[in-house]
Amino acid sequence: AKAAGRDTHRFFAEAMNAEAVAHLSTRSGLRRALERGEFLVHYQPQVSLETGAVVGAEALVRWNHPDEGMIPPGAFIPIAEDSGLIVPIGAWVLAEACRQAAAWQARGLPLSVAVNLSALQLQRADLVRTVTGALADSGLDPLLLELELTESMLIQNTELVMDNLRRIKAMGVQVSIDDFGTGYSNLSYIGRLAVDKLKIDRSFVADLTGSHDSARITTAVIQMAHGLNLNVVAEGVEDAETLEALRRMGCDVAQGYFLGRPGPAEAVERAARQASPF
Ligand code: C2E
Ligand code: CA
Ligand code: CA
Ligand code: CA
Numbered sequence: 001a002k003a004a005g006r007d008t009h010r011f012f013a014e015a016m017n018a019e020a021v022a023h024l025s026t027r028s029g030l031r032r033a034l035e036r037g038e039f040l041v042h043y044q045p046q047v048s049l050e051t052g053a054v055v056g057a058e059a060l061v062r063w064n065h066p067d068e069g070m071i072p073p074g075a076f077i078p079i080a081e082d083s084g085l086i087v088p089i090g091a092w093v094l095a096e097a098c099r100q101a102a103a104w105q106a107r108g109l110p111l112s113v114a115v116n117l118s119a120l121q122l123q124r125a126d127l128v129r130t131v132t133g134a135l136a137d138s139g140l141d142p143l144l145l146e147l148e149l150t151e152s153m154l155i156q157n158t159e160l161v162m163d164n165l166r167r168i169k170a171m172g173v174q175v176s177i178d179d180f181g182t183g184y185s186n187l188s189y190i191g192r193l194a195v196d197k198l199k200i201d202r203s204f205v206a207d208l209t210g211s212h213d214s215a216r217i218t219t220a221v222i223q224m225a226h227g228l229n230l231n232v233v234a235e236g237v238e239d240a241e242t243l244e245a246l247r248r249m250g251c252d253v254a255q256g257y258f259l260g261r262p263g264p265a266e267a268v269e270r271a272a273r274q275a276s277p278f
Helices: 002-024 027-035 077-083 086-106 127-138 159-170 187-193 202-206 212-227 240-249 265-273
Strands: 039-048 054-065 069-071 112-116 145-150 174-180 197-200 231-234
Touching: 027 077, 027 086, 039 086, 039 112, 039 265, 054 086, 054 265, 077 086, 086 112, 086 127, 086 145, 086 265, 112 174, 127 145, 127 159, 159 174, 197 202, 197 212, 202 212, 202 240, 212 231, 212 240
Parallel strands: 054 112, 112 145, 145 174, 174 197, 197 231
Antiparallel strands: 039 054, 054 069
């Protein structure tokens, strides 16, 4: 009930500022936000289903607007993509996430950090330089950085995209396929691309315990992924039954409100230092 209350509150807050956001999320509004340092990164813990330990976190950008308050990415990322500003915004998120993970590493917490990439970033000739720069400036071990791509970004399959992926992989950076199952799921490209992880979309995870179809699809995806030597992350885990079902299915890592909402880095650090929940 408490969680539902928070969601309701969030829903109204989002509905009320939707118009203001549309007005603010212009190219100039987003550029000003970047210059004024109004973006921040929240982190959502990722938990090993084998040990129960927090093993990493996904970096999720927010816009902390001085008048409108916290604006979720769904309200401005599409405009940032249309205007091309997702490139500098994405580079800032990447640098910030690497700094945070390096700070965790320095304090004895080797947590991985997963950063979302947009299609526009993956299509740029300077992506490798941006990633190399973020790693060098932060001192983060490349093995602790993970980049999340969606299936639709890979079907373009251009020489530049493939070259970017190869060079990123060569650095030791992990690559995962986000929202798996919602896009054009051509399994042959996954083997060819040598990605490291699949993130099962929360639409399957959400009714895992209520739908035989979702349960069968999830089981099949986990088995297929393991057959290809890929790790599997389940997103959108909202209750204990779903967590237990995923554990029985052999899923490797879970992420969702039940395990921790996106929040300040300190919350992930606290959770990581606690005894494992199971
Ligand atoms: P995503 O990559 O699929 O991220 C997961 C989203 O699901 C997040 O929403 C997260 O808060 C939400 N979520 C996590 N656990 C649960 C759960 O148990 N139940 C439910 N119902 N939702 C859950 P958020 O933070 O609003 O981000 C939305 C989308 O915005 C992300 O979806 C991603 O596509 C995009 N995004 C966020 N940060 C960035 C970024 O830095 N760069 C780019 N290009 N996109 C970003
Ligand atoms: Ca993601
Ligand atoms: Ca996702
Ligand atoms: Ca998504």
